Amino acid sequence: MSKHPVQWFACGLLFAASAAASPTPQQMLEAADAMRNPEGDFSVHIDLVEYRSGKQVATSALTVFSKPAEGSGQYNSLVRFQRPQRDAGKLLLRNGSDLWFYDPASSASIRISPQARLLGQASNGDVTSSNLADDYDAELLRHESIADAAGTKRDCALLRLQARNTSVPYPRVDYWIDESSLRPVKAEFRTAEERLLKTAYFRRFEDHLGSERPTETVIIDALDASWITVMRASDYAAREVPQSWMQRDYLARFGGDTE
């Protein structure tokens, strides 16, 4: 049975309204960012557990103090190493691409590059807060049903993120976002030549600081898939992070728990 032209018109209107209501790829990315990063100043405890071929081989713990950077939409972060003991008290300061490392043994703050490795498999950018929407342009590649970290099939939008500048560690990211909840599900981080560097799964969604957030990120190395790091975020707390903390000369003065 053929439809009446009025019915076709009504269907067209409905489709247009639905298209207008559905978020754009960039809005989906912003929504996923907002789920990963609380608004305003906050601190969070992060545990990193590293596995090789299914066996746990190393653990470390950090506290991250983050503050939205004025004007950039990004965060500045101060990371305090807590474990292992040999790293206790070391600090990492990140202001955009400006990174400083402080070792209490030498009482010196030295500039390091974003590529410098301090945390094993996890990059400095993995543990500090960052909004992908500020550094990447998102486009929709396709709709895809994939298994989330629990093995449950999710209808996702697969976004291709293209870096807007060279200051980001990953020129391209493939990002799967659950279309119904806008939860981040999976990300593949790639070089400009499309070579896969690592894969991340987001899981264990819990309510913290007024929103549902993924509290565990599972990072899988692309070259050695048996090398896996689980990054667990806990103890989210809204707290003032003074601007003075976000400069290299303050690192030697940081009081840790007495702050």
Add this chain to the structure above:
Amino acid sequence: MRISWITGAVVLGAVGTVAAAEPVAADLPWLPPEIETPSEDASEPVSARDPLGLRAQVWWQRDTLRDAATSHSDRLRLVLDLRREWHWDAAWRAGVSGKLEHVFGLDRLARDQSDDTQHLLLRELWINRRLGDPSRLWFVDVGRINQRGGTGSGYNPTDYFKARSVVSATSLDPGALRVDRLGTVMLRVQGISTFGAWSVALVPDLSDRTFEADADHRSDLSLNLDRTNAEPALYARIAPQISERLSLDVVAYARSQQKPQLGGNLSTLINDSTVANLEWSGGRLEGLPGASGERPDPAWRNRIAANVTWTSATGIELTLERNYSGDALSRDAWRGWREIDDSEQGRRLRALIAERASLQEPLVRDGWFVRAAWRDAWQVRGLHLSSFALANAYDDSALWQFTSEYSPDDHWTISALIGRYLGSHDSEFGATGKSGYYAFYLTRHI
């Protein structure tokens, strides 16, 4: 019930191993289990988990000698090293850093105890008061403080407090020397605001003794104030917040009986993997004497260290640094010293080399420093490798050292160190009495 986080994680790790065999969705790789207990552990006060800041070390060291009669010299070194800070509240902090060591000579079967050396070194002892509000902070420090400075890796022209500060060096790595050295007694005031930081340090004269580099320091249990506080001094530094990718600080230093020195440090991020640093100090300085004994007149002389550090995707850091010290020996002056055949001149040259080493200043004007470091080498957590070479640009001689450290857990570190002096017999590093050194040492973190 509180479960130890480590125990919990180990158990979970074991569970994860089992879970690896369980079927998962076809397009999903094996993922480790969720971490169950970190929040409970994180609620513990961090201070309760902090170590005492104490390290006990046992070293076995061998120097290989150029002297044909005695091919090597062995030593056993026992070290107790303390670094500790106390943060009572946001306003008050205190810190102490020191080292007690005893070195046993192992050369003869019937060991002469006069070969033994012992040191009790008080590197730092300070108290700090914090004032002001978070937007404009003030800090007042009093005590013996290791005030370091400079962006150089192998040479730090603006690190004015490095002179004579190293008493007992176990590694010749410039990075290690910056850590294991005596602080200077001072009153220091620092201000930090959103615009940047500034500091002023006042150093009192606390010793009537004049430091003698060739004196007997085998048993040194004093405060060594003749090394650090023999003359009054004033130090000032300003570090404005300029931009995200560029940092600058300007320093000034004046010490009694010396002309004031000015200096600066620039540091910039070139790209995602490369950092460049420039360190400069200038002022009126005397030059070093030539072989004839004639000493160049005081003049404005510059000291510079410029380096680039590149980090590979695997985390290997490579640093290349060019060093220049305008008061050191020129190419011609060093050639003159290399041609001496008089024993008195030889004695003077050895004294000059010892004096420059004590000041941590280069012997010749032009030099190179290269360094490679790999943290968690081959993705083995706790395995750190590093190597450096310090080269004389005029005679192509060099000091090379390689260090390997492995920490299987939080409590133990096992290390090996090897060094070689390379060059012809009349070169800076080829003329040393030692041709090389080895060390193995075990550290217990307490």
